[in-house]
Amino acid sequence: MSFALEKQVAISAVLRACRLTSSVFTKLVTAETVTKNDKSPVTVADYAAQAVINTVLSRAFPEDAIVGEEDAGVLRNPGTEEIVQLKAHVVALANDALSTPANSDELPAWSLGSPRTPEQLLDAIDRGQYAGGRTGRMWALDPIDGTKGFLRGGQYAVCLALIVDSVVQLGVMGCPNLPVNADKPEGEKGCLFVAVRGEGATQRSFTSPTLHKLLMPTVPPESYQVLESLEAAHSSHSFSSLFSNKLHITRPPLRMDSQAKYCSLARGQGAIYLRMPTGVGYREKIWDHASGSLLVQEAGGLVTDGRGLPLDFGLGRTLGENFGIIAANKEIHPKVIEAIKAIQEEESKGKSG
Ligand SMILES: Nc1ncnc2c1ncn2[C@@H]1O[C@H](COP(=O)(O)O)[C@@H](O)[C@H]1OP(=O)(O)O
Ligand SMILES: [Mg+2]
Numbered sequence: 329m330s331f332a333l334e335k336q337v338a339i340s341a342v343l344r345a346c347r348l349t350s351s352v353f354t355k356l357v358t359a360e361t362v363t364k365n366d367k368s369p370v371t372v373a374d375y376a377a378q379a380v381i382n383t384v385l386s387r388a389f390p391e392d393a394i395v396g397e398e399d400a401g402v403l404r405n406p407g408t409e410e411i412v413q414l415k416a417h418v419v420a421l422a423n424d425a426l427s428t429p430a431n432s433d434e435l436p437a438w439s440l441g442s443p444r445t446p447e448q449l450l451d452a453i454d455r456g457q458y459a460g461g462r463t464g465r466m467w468a469l470d471p472i473d474g475t476k477g478f479l480r481g482g483q484y485a486v487c488l489a490l491i492v493d494s495v496v497q498l499g500v501m502g503c504p505n506l507p508v509n510a511d512k513p514e515g516e517k518g519c520l521f522v523a524v525r526g527e528g529a530t531q532r533s534f535t536s537p538t539l540h541k542l543l544m545p546t547v548p549p550e551s552y553q554v555l556e557s558l559e560a561a562h563s564s565h566s567f568s569s570l571f572s573n574k575l576h577i578t579r580p581p582l583r584m585d586s587q588a589k590y591c592s593l594a595r596g597q598g599a600i601y602l603r604m605p606t607g608v609g610y611r612e613k614i615w616d617h618a619s620g621s622l623l624v625q626e627a628g629g630l631v632t633d634g635r636g637l638p639l640d641f642g643l644g645r646t647l648g649e650n651f652g653i654i655a656a657n658k659e660i661h662p663k664v665i666e667a668i669k670a671i672q673e674e675e676s677k678g679k680s681g
């Protein structure tokens with residue numbers, strides 16, 4: 329199945345959300361960032377982008393479920409003047425993003441309906457509360473993946489995937505701060521990555537609708553480089569350094585926030601995306617890996633957990649008991665799994681010896 333309509337709708341929704349997040353960044357004030365219960369940040373832009381994308385999806389596919397990262401709980405109980413203003417700003421940004429004219433290849437604003445009331449937009453955010461599961465159609469949405477990257481002006485991605493009966497069929501990611509040409513870091517920024525299962529991985533700029541095919545290159549061992557999280561709390565940097573020693577990798581790790589790592593890997597930067605657990609029992613979320621893992625697979629790579637097991641998108645909102653994430657091209661991937669096993673064996677011998 330080609331999912332042509334789903335692809336067009338997802339591209340339009342992600343591009344609208346990316347324009348919104350980019351416009352917010354330059355004007356963001358501290359009061360517009362809230363700390364969630366898990367201590368991670370959420371900003372006015374995360375809420376507004378989720379409102380925009382869920383509104384577009386609900387209009388095009390009213391029956392589809394959505395598993396989105398954010399919920400509107402904080403905005404529904406405005407206990408302080410700051411939250412009242414945050415809610416007003418979310419509403420204004422979302423309505424603005426839904427009503428501005430788009431490029432000719434996108435869904436036109438008129439097709440998205442008239443301005444939404446605050447209640448409609450909060451309801452749109454909360455359409456993302458679906459619990460996930462084994463069967464049926466559902467969208468996985470991360471309105472801003474890498475909120476810390478967004479806040480520091482680094483990499484972040486607006487990530488949307490369609491999952492049907494636990495299998496990711498479509499992935500669309502917008503990376504506003506990623507250069508269109510990886511070899512020209514100071515050139516035009518704003519890349520959209522699109523993958524459809526069985527049809528390949530593609531990239532385009534935000535401004536031109538032409539999709540360019542991505543194929544992961546063969547990488548000689550002396551050019552291996554590890555892609556990993558910038559945040560040491562998100563993946564084990566110490567394991568990564570043991571791993572680099574094991575494979576005699578001399579290049580320093582390429583650290584960046586968000587699923588921009590999958591995007592970079594798919595277009596030939598780095599060679600191995602290594603995300604090993606830090607040991608605090610964090611469960612990876614499906615919206616953090618659905619679109620990126622499909623992109624890498626469609627570009628010719630393999631994505632599994634650290635034991636070589638496939639990622640299971642049918643377990644609910646998380647990937648369950650998965651152990652880390654490994655993405656690499658098909659030649660390198662088995663070597664990575666082997667190296668991880670060897671390090672773990674050495675570590676356990678060290679502990680028992
Ligand atoms: N303790 C954690 N371990 C692993 N990933 C985390 C943790 N806390 C948050 N994340 C999520 O990891 C992703 C960012 O990882 P990376 O380090 O690859 O940029 C984000 O989705 C982030 O959420 P968020 O979407 O809120 O930014
Ligand atoms: Mg978050």
Ligand SMILES: [Mg+2]
Pocket residue numbers: 470472473474615616
């Ligand atoms: Mg995320």
Ligand SMILES: [Mg+2]
Pocket residue numbers: 374397470471472473474475
């Ligand atoms: Mg997020």
